[in-house]
Amino acid sequence: xxxxxxxxxxxxxxxxxxxxxxxxxxxVPVTLYSREAKGVLTETSEEHKAxxxxxxxxxxxxxxxxxxxxxxxxxxxxxxxxxxxxxxxxKTPARIAVGRAGSRPKTNTWxxxxxxxxxxxxxxxxxxxxxxxxKLDLFQVSTRVKDKEEYIRRPDLGRKLSDExxxxxxxxxxxxxxxxxxxxxxxxxxxxxENAEDVYLSLVQSLNNGKVETxxxxxxxxxxxxxxxxxxxxxxxxxxxxLIGERPGxxxxxxxxAYLCYKPRIGTIEADRMVVSNIHKGGIPPVExxxxxxxxxxxxxxxxxxxxxxxxxxx
Amino acid sequence: xxxxxxxxxxxxxxxxDIGTSTTKIIxxxxxxxxxxxxxxxxxxxxxxxxxxxxxxxxxxxxKDTLTxxxxxxxxxxxxxxxxxxxxxxxxxxxxVIITGETATKQNAREMVHHLSGEAGDFLVATAxxxxxxxxxxxxxxxYAYSVQTGKVTANIDIGGGTxxxxxxxxxxxxxxxxxxxxxxxxxxxxxxxxxxxxxxxxLLHQQGWTLKTGDAAAHPDIENVTSFMAESLxxxxxxxxxxxxxxxxxxHEPNWDGVVEVIMFSGGISECMxxxxxxAVTDISYSDIGIKLADALQENKAxxxxxxxxxxxxxxxxxxxxxxxxxxxxxxTIQVASGELPVKNVPVYKFSFKEGLEEGxxxxxxxxxxxxxxxxxxxxxxxxxxxxxxxxYMGFKDIQRLAQEITSxxxxxxxxxxxxxxxxxxxxxxxLGQTLHxxxxxxxxxxxxxxxxxxxxxxxxxRALQSEVVPVVVKTLTFHSS
Numbered sequence: 001x002x003x004x005x006x007x008x009x010x011x012x013x014x015x016x017x018x019x020x021x022x023x024x025x026x027x028v029p030v031t032l033y034s035r036e037a038k039g040v041l042t043e044t045s046e047e048h049k050a051x052x053x054x055x056x057x058x059x060x061x062x063x064x065x066x067x068x069x070x071x072x073x074x075x076x077x078x079x080x081x082x083x084x085x086x087x088x089x090x091k092t093p094a095r096i097a098v099g100r101a102g103s104r105p106k107t108n109t110w111x112x113x114x115x116x117x118x119x120x121x122x123x124x125x126x127x128x129x130x131x132x133x134x135k136l137d138l139f140q141v142s143t144r145v146k147d148k149e150e151y152i153r154r155p156d157l158g159r160k161l162s163d164e165x166x167x168x169x170x171x172x173x174x175x176x177x178x179x180x181x182x183x184x185x186x187x188x189x190x191x192x193x194e195n196a197e198d199v200y201l202s203l204v205q206s207l208n209n210g211k212v213e214t215x216x217x218x219x220x221x222x223x224x225x226x227x228x229x230x231x232x233x234x235x236x237x238x239x240x241x242x243l244i245g246e247r248p249g250x251x252x253x254x255x256x257x258a259y260l261c262y263k264p265r266i267g268t269i270e271a272d273r274m275v276v277s278n279i280h281k282g283g284i285p286p287v288e289x290x291x292x293x294x295x296x297x298x299x300x301x302x303x304x305x306x307x308x309x310x311x312x313x314x315x
Numbered sequence: 316x317x318x319x320x321x322x323x324x325x326x327x328x329x330x331x332d333i334g335t336s337t338t339k340i341i342x343x344x345x346x347x348x349x350x351x352x353x354x355x356x357x358x359x360x361x362x363x364x365x366x367x368x369x370x371x372x373x374x375x376x377x378k379d380t381l382t383x384x385x386x387x388x389x390x391x392x393x394x395x396x397x398x399x400x401x402x403x404x405x406x407x408x409x410x411v412i413i414t415g416e417t418a419t420k421q422n423a424r425e426m427v428h429h430l431s432g433e434a435g436d437f438l439v440a441t442a443x444x445x446x447x448x449x450x451x452x453x454x455x456x457x458y459a460y461s462v463q464t465g466k467v468t469a470n471i472d473i474g475g476g477t478x479x480x481x482x483x484x485x486x487x488x489x490x491x492x493x494x495x496x497x498x499x500x501x502x503x504x505x506x507x508x509x510x511x512x513x514x515x516x517x518l519l520h521q522q523g524w525t526l527k528t529g530d531a532a533a534h535p536d537i538e539n540v541t542s543f544m545a546e547s548l549x550x551x552x553x554x555x556x557x558x559x560x561x562x563x564x565x566x567h568e569p570n571w572d573g574v575v576e577v578i579m580f581s582g583g584i585s586e587c588m589x590x591x592x593x594x595a596v597t598d599i600s601y602s603d604i605g606i607k608l609a610d611a612l613q614e615n616k617a618x619x620x621x622x623x624x625x626x627x628x629x630x631x632x633x634x635x636x637x638x639x640x641x642x643x644x645x646x647x648t649i650q651v652a653s654g655e656l657p658v659k660n661v662p663v664y665k666f667s668f669k670e671g672l673e674e675g676x677x678x679x680x681x682x683x684x685x686x687x688x689x690x691x692x693x694x695x696x697x698x699x700x701x702x703x704x705x706x707x708y709m710g711f712k713d714i715q716r717l718a719q720e721i722t723s724x725x726x727x728x729x730x731x732x733x734x735x736x737x738x739x740x741x742x743x744x745x746x747l748g749q750t751l752h753x754x755x756x757x758x759x760x761x762x763x764x765x766x767x768x769x770x771x772x773x774x775x776x777x778r779a780l781q782s783e784v785v786p787v788v789v790k791t792l793t794f795h796s797s
Contacts (some may be wrong), residue, residue, distance in 0.1 A: 062392040069472075083463070083465070087485075119564050183321055188677050197710070197711065198710050198711045202711050202714070202749075205750065206746075206748060206749050208753065209749055209753055212463050257354075275354045276355070276356060277354045277355065278354075281708060284355070284742060284743070285358045285708075285709065285742055285743060285746075286710075286711075287709055287710065287711050287743065287746040288356075288648055288715050288742050288743050288744075288745055288746050289356065290651075290746065291648065291710075291745035291746035291748075291749045292356055292648045292745055294749070295745075314367065
């Protein structure tokens with residue numbers, strides 16, 4: 001869809017909304033509850049008291065003084081249901097069996113949810129510290145995206161390197177290496193900050209052990225997965241591995257993915273890409289992921305294929 | 316879409332149970348599959364177990380009352396493999412379990428020596444009484460019943476020589492106990508008592524009963540003995556052992572917490588109760604107290620207070636457990652020097668980093684020295700498995716440090732050229748193995764993870780499979796905490 005069309009449609013929708021608001025609203029009868037009284041109704045006669053008499057009402061529930069709120073201590077003998085709930089909770093990071101207060105979540109559950117959501121937003125808008133890049137000896141290039149807002153709105157721009165970026169990698173990177181490692185913040189700078197070092201070092205070690213030649217690694221700010229096609233076109237490596245921050249969720253905001261592709265070039269189809277996801281503290285440990293990725297790359301090189309083609313060739 | 320289906324790999328497992336009275340074989344096929352999603356690091360699990368062949372029940376060939384006729388067992392195994400249509404080379408995992416009174420060191424050693432070539436490349440286990448109980452509970456269905464219902468379930472496997480009790484609550488083993496209760500403890504010949512085993516003689520002496528060899532098979536003391544065994548079992552299950560029970564107790568007293576809710580009987584005596592097998596299979600005249608013992612157990616008042624659940628398997632519970640429940644699969648990301656596998660019967664030394672890495676390293680050398688003293692006390696170069704447990708969150712630098720420490724302590728072994736065998740509790744085997752490799756460790760490295768072992772266990776590690784995992788048999792001598 002081109003931008004012109006999107007704008008026209010948006011305008012239409014907004015106009016429509018505005019006109020409908022101005023129209024006199026027709027009330028649709030909705031019966032949420034019966035308007036008829038139900039149950040036994042008793043009428044109490046009003047007490048007649050002296051005029052002007054002042055009565056005091058308690059407006060808030062008062063706790064008896066000196067008595068602290070009793071906490072429920074877990075009884076030593078847990079019931080079977082409680083055990084079952086703990087067993088089930090241990091099997092998933094999802095918020096299950098958290099209870100409720102009326103029709104709403106409990107305050108703690110709600111606050112935790114807000115906290116996790118905020119962490120996810122922070123991960124998207126955060127920045128990867130320069131020290132990390134220096135430590136791993138990565139130079140930095142950028143995509144055609146100007147800022148975060150544009151990055152979110154225009155995925156296509158995140159798939160292309162800026163002109164300076166192209167020049168820089170042409171100049172600084174080794175041409176046609178066996179493996180090209182690229183790191184990018186993607187949708188979670190936090191993922192890179194927490195995991196990239198361990199994955200990277202472990203991956204490099206694993207490739208060295210296997211005597212696989214690696215090119216000059218670099219960092220791309222605000223990249224998207226398919227950026228590897230352009231990089232492949234420019235540097236002509238056999239394999240590109242892109243370590244990129246995953247879209248944050250409510251379970252983890254710092255999960256890293258490694259995308260791999262054998263000879264990615266402009267026009268590479270998605271089925272030829274493969275991914276190892278869920279790399280973070282609570283998923284696969286970053287160090288172990290790096291070691292595994294190293295052997296996976298060796299497999300890709302051996303079969304000269306990745307993604308679905310690799311599965312087919314392996315037989 | 317055929318290309319998208321997860322590949323399945325199958326391995327053939329053999330279970331052989333050589334008991335005091337009977338020997339049986341079971342051949343099964345395990346299907347292994349990657350159960351992780353396609354975007355995840357693989358996780359290989361056993362997804363299916365098919366039983367391919369059940370042998371008839373054979374009398375255990377014996378040379379004398381306690382010595383197994385190894386050649387006889389071998390002949391049975393060979394003929395049964397033929398009947399099952401498998402070659403010994405096909406067998407990739409499984410266990411030979413020598414149980415009951417024949418589970419002596421000498422028999423075990425003989426058997427290990429003989430069978431490794433003949434029976435296939437599989438993992439020979441000589442079970443202690445505790446492990447026997449656990450394996451039987453898994454084979455009889457008691458374990459599955461407890462997992463399903465959450466009830467504290469005791470499996471009592473009674474064969475010719477011993478009764479092995481294992482108590483489970485859900486997946487958790489609560490405890491075990493072994494007693495001298497079995498069919499063969501008194502044997503008859505031509506209507507007269509032919510032999511009385513030592514524990515029963517002790518019991519007779521203690522109770523002042525006069526039964527002796529040569530007495531009639533209908534001697535009233537025989538019923539005294541069987542009812543006493545039933546009563547004693549009831550007391551043990553209720554954890555109310557009295558000093559009078561001492562002659563029948565083998566090893567430790569009951570050690571489980573909690574109250575047994577449900578009991579299940581397996582083993583030969585259970586077959587006398589439930590008669591699940593086709594008559595042709597069990598039509599062996601045992602001429603011992605087996606049937607009387609089964610009757611005594613069924614009539615005992617105290618025992619009937621528990622809920623009795625009929626087992627899925629009676630006499631074959633142990634062999635089924637040995638054949639299908641003893642093999643574990645390692646994590647999928649591991650580092651093994653294939654030339655060094657399989658390794659058999661290596662003791663496990665657990666080292667915990669619970670107190671933190673630095674604190675751990677400060678005790679590391681001393682602890683490993685101790686391990687070497689324990690497992691290689693004759694300085695023959697007996698290797699051991701170093702089980703690295705309770706690691707905190709590890710960065711790459713932490714792994715490098717750990718690898719360095721491991722390389723240096725491994726030099727302390729009397730034969731430092733032996734492979735380093737490491738089991739990591741957490742998912743770190745591949746990176747640790749690769750780091751050791753990168754440091755140019757001179758020994759070959761076997762580094763696996765995600766296996767449930769503990770201090771004092773013995774381990775067999777099989778050859779690497781196609782899916783790059785290794786089958787492992789852990790012989791538990793102590794209890795797992797979980």
